[in-house]
Amino acid sequence: MKQSRPETWVAGHLALLLIAVDPAGLGGLHLRARACPVRDAFLNSAPDALLPMVRIAPTLDDDAVFGGTDIAESLRHGRLVRKQGLISRAGTLLLTMAERLRPGRAARLSQHLDTAESGPMILLDEGIDDEAAPRVLTERLAFMIDLDGVRAFELSELALSPEDVADARAHLDRVTIPDAAIAALTVAAARLGIGSMRAPVLALAAARANAALHRRNTVTEEDLNLAVELVFAHRATQLPEDAGPPSPDTEPPDTEPDTETEPEGKDQSFDIPDELLVDAVRAVLPDGALFALSDAAKSRAPAQGTGAGRRRRSNRRGRPLPAKPGKPGSDARLDLFATLRAAAPWQQMRRAAQPDRTGLILKSSDFRVKVYEERSDRLIIFVVDASGSAAVTRLAEAKGAVETVLADAYASRDHVALIAFRGDGAEALLPPTRSLVQAKRALGALPGGGGTPLAAGLRAAADMARRAQGQGMSPALALLTDGRANIGLTAPGREAAQADAERYAALIAAMRLPALVLDTNRRPKDDLSALAGIMGATYLPLPRADAQAISRSVHDALRK
Amino acid sequence: MKHAFPFSAIVGQSEMKSAMILTAIDPGIGGVLVFGDRGTGKSTAVRALAALLPPVSVVRGSATNAAALDDVPDWDRGAGDEIVDVPTPVIDLPLGATEDRVVGALDIERAITHGEKAFEPGLLARANRGYLYIDEVNLLEDHIVDLLLDVAASGENVIEREGLSIRHDARFVLVGSGNPEEGELRPQLLDRFGLSVEVRSPQDVEERIDVIRRRAAYDVNPEAFLQKWRGEDLNIRNSILAARAALPNIETKDAALRDCAELCLALGSDGLRGELTLLRAARAQAAYEGAPSITRTHIRSVAAMALSHRLRRDPLDEAGSSARVSRLMADILV
Structure with a gap:
């Protein structure tokens, strides 16, 4: 952020303070930071009104989070023992490792957030690059603070007594919202390319909470400026064209030089041009950060869209397998028959040991839980050679193949990604997705030409495959090329390039990725089939590759 | 419990609103699919519609919202013997819900603590005669989708598992919402939804301002806001009731x-x-x-x-x- 680091720190505190004033209206805070002393210091400085903080780790089972039956206790006491979920505790919900939240859990949490009785939430998001907390939650939280880069020595104490927050809470009902403020916020959101209608609602709540904090009876321009900085800046997907590109240090290129002080005088007594608010956002956004944000938003969606198939051996869904010993909970279902069967042989012995007990005597070691087999989603990564003269046609056919695969992928639940390599590097043109809409947009304009950095392409594919495996998908590669590697990763020259490519081919073989090499040369090349051998891939000469042929051979080779 | 946002106060989105009204008039149309961006008021509209509809008469405590005493299944121990009016049920089906929670299963607590074979009804039972709302329906597990399709088509939930053999009514209007950017829906499921609408966040600035204005008014003083729109909500309700009567x-x-x-x-x-x-x-x-x-x-x-x-x-x-x-x-x- 252009905002200096101490300012991020202050903005973060302000966000916490505003949440303390209006927890229901603001939802909470999405905190991006690795686990570090700065993050701890930040959380420790939260106002008392937000305490206690209830930590919820993604590994906790649903019963612990949302409440349920305590089977072991029920059994011991011979009556029903319920346990209350963590979310019904008073205080702030602290969701650790929020980037690992399963979509189902996130959906239930967001439903909880929509109810009036929910406390505020703080998502601790340690995601790197395109990993992020589920959108369904972050969308409902007013603020996002990224502590990355804040140094420990820059930290400062912000003193505010608990009474201040309490007073502000009491004052909140008295704050009125001028109609012009609503209009200004809405227009500003629209101009910043924020489609969701939740954003202006949250910004309005933030402005109101800030007014209450300053004991104002009405929302002023200052409140609105703060609200857009905290709520809109990280949501913006565009800056209005008329203002030109964002410039970090110069005045916003605007007709009014004194934008900060006087609003334009229209006939209304209270009037905030939305331009001012857009400028406020522009001021906190650095160069290029915006596009990084919108790109992240794009790739974030499919990352969490892995509705099914996270684990291959699931204990909740899928086809049933034999039961195994374990502890029943909401994440593991008790197999009653298997449990009874396990307990039966011991009954005489146990009864002898405990003559005062009647009926069946179960011990926790008897428990058997159900195991299901779940098919994991497949991800087909197209790695396409975009170099040389034939690049344009090859890319176009690859694009067609991607769309064909997607169009009939419903039943088989395939995800598709596309990496193109040319010149001196590889680029993921289409992040893993199942969405035809998204694929079409991402593949609208494909660049072509230049050298053949085969190694870079394979490396990008291996990286993507590893990430996909981390999300429980089964990746497979389809390489489309006609040439030899001529651009390496480290040393120049054809030999080095070929050696690099072979190294990555070996790595892919070691990852045991199903792979397919489609040779689009008019006459098949030996070194490509050799490379396929190293990769452990199926080699297929396909001189006249068209979309149908590609998708058919991918289908045949990879789906067995 | 906070009251739902009034249906008539939802700005624009006329296609979505009219699709919902049509299924309220004739549930046989078979569900609505709402596809669109986040924050366009999809869930607001579903909850608003349920609040707008007239209450349904059910047997008190009935797990399947049975309309008459004869309809109460014999496994339902909670059902009383009087008829009461309750709001139209809207049941949320969260992503990641297990099959047990959806269709119902053997009541393990009872089985273990009392040694009885009892049935614990699931979400499908509770949605009977009301709405089953699935947010992000395109991300739902495949086998849950299959199961829903089957029940939605037959209007009956059949449980054959863990030694239970039970069937009960499950007639509901399926309302699904989702964002097409995050994945598509299988054509088989698409086809089962009677109506499908696409929603976009309003493109017109005045309309957007109106949305926020009403939302702010509702947040600041819900009672006054509900009061203000009650008349119009009643008009829609009466039109729906009149249309139901006229339908045959x-x-x-x-x-x-x-x-x-x-x-x-x-x-x-x-x-x-x-x-x-x-x-x-x-x-x-x-x-x-x-x-x-x-x-x-x-x-x-x-x-x-x-x-x-x-x-x-x-x-x-x-x-x-x-x-x-x-x-x-x-x-x-x-």
Whole structure:
């Protein structure tokens, strides 16, 4: 952020303070930071009104989070023992490792957030690059603070007594919202390319909470400026064209030089041009950060869209397998028959040991839980050679193949990604997705030409495959090329390039990725089939590759 | 419990609202699919509609919202013996819900603590005679989807597991919402939804301001806001009730049948479901407008939502399916 680091720190505190004033209206805070002393210091400085903080780790089972039956206790006491979920505790919900939240859990949490009785939430998001907390939650939280880069020595104490927050809470009902403020916020959101209608609602709540904090009876321009900085800046997907590109240090290129002080005088007594608010956002956004944000938003969606198939051996869904010993909970279902069967042989012995007990005597070691087999989603990564003269046609056919695969992928639940390599590097043109809409947009304009950095392409594919495996998908590669590697990763020259490519081919073989090499040369090349051998891939000469042929051979080779 | 946002106060989104009203008039239309961006008021509309509908009479405590004492299944121990009015049930089906929670399962607590074989009803039982709302339906597990399809088609939930053999009524209006950017829906599931609408966040600035203005007014003082819109909500409720009563008497002329058939043939939509839904929706629309019979105007106004999701997807056609429907409609219904 252009905002200096101490300012991020202050903005973060302000966000916490505003949440303390209006927890229901603001939802909470999405905190991006690795686990570090700065993050701890930040959380420790939260106002008392937000305490206690209830930590919820993604590994906790649903019963612990949302409440349920305590089977072991029920059994011991011979009556029903319920346990209350963590979310019904008073205080702030602290969701650790929020980037690992399963979509189902996130959906239930967001439903909880929509109810009036929910406390505020703080998502601790340690995601790197395109990993992020589920959108369904972050969308409902007013603020996002990224502590990355804040140094420990820059930290400062912000003193505010608990009474201040309490007073502000009491004052909140008295704050009125001028109609012009609503209009200004809405227009500003629209101009910043924020489609969701939740954003202006949250910004309005933030402005109101800030007014209450300053004991104002009405929302002023200052409140609105703060609200857009905290709520809109990280949501913006565009800056209005008329203002030109964002410039970090110069005045916003605007007709009014004194934008900060006087609003334009229209006939209304209270009037905030939305331009001012857009400028406020522009001021906190650095160069290029915006596009990084919108790109992240794009790739974030499919990352969490892995509705099914996270684990291959699931204990909740899928086809049933034999039961195994374990502890029943909401994440593991008790197999009653298997449990009874396990307990039966011991009954005489146990009864002898405990003559005062009647009926069946179960011990926790008897428990058997159900195991299901779940098919994991497949991800087909197209790695396409975009170099040389034939690049344009090859890319176009690859694009067609991607769309064909997607169009009939419903039943088989395939995800598709596309990496193109040319010149001196590889680029993921289409992040893993199942969405035809998204694929079409991402593949609208494909660049072509230049050298053949085969190694870079394979490396990008291996990286993507590893990430996909981390999300429980089964990746497979389809390489489309006609040439030899001529651009390496480290040393120049054809030999080095070929050696690099072979190294990555070996790595892919070691990852045991199903792979397919489609040779689009008019006459098949030996070194490509050799490379396929190293990769452990199926080699297929396909001189006249068209979309149908590609998708058919991918289908045949990879789906067995 | 906070009151739902009033249905009539939802700005714009007329297609979504009218689709929901049509299924409220005739639940047989079979569910609504709402696809669109986040924060466009999809969930608000579903909850608002349920709050707007007249209460349903159920046996007190009944797990399946049984209408009469005779309908109470014998496994239902919680059911009392009097009839009470309750709000129309809207049940959320969260992503990641297990099969047990959806269809119901053996009540393990009872089995262990009392040694009884009892049935614990699931979400499908609770949604009976109401709405089953699935947010992000396109991310739902495949086997849950299959299960829902089966129940939604038969109106009956059959449980054959863990030594239980139980069946109970499960007639509900399926409302699904989702964001197409995050994944598509299988055509088999698409087809089971009667109507489908696409929502966008309003593009008009004035409209957007109106949305936020009303939302702010509602947040600041819900009671006053509800009071203000109660009259209009009542109007819609009365129109729905009147339309329900009028529905059996709406005349369907041969010309209307022919129009529906021709439209579906020209679009090449799979199966007869498209025609039947189109006809039902048009009839509900006629009833809502107080017309004595179905006219082309009615067919025209519901055709896009009844048919656009049944077309075979053409990956190369850039224009959306609704555009194709309206294009053809202009040719056929001249």
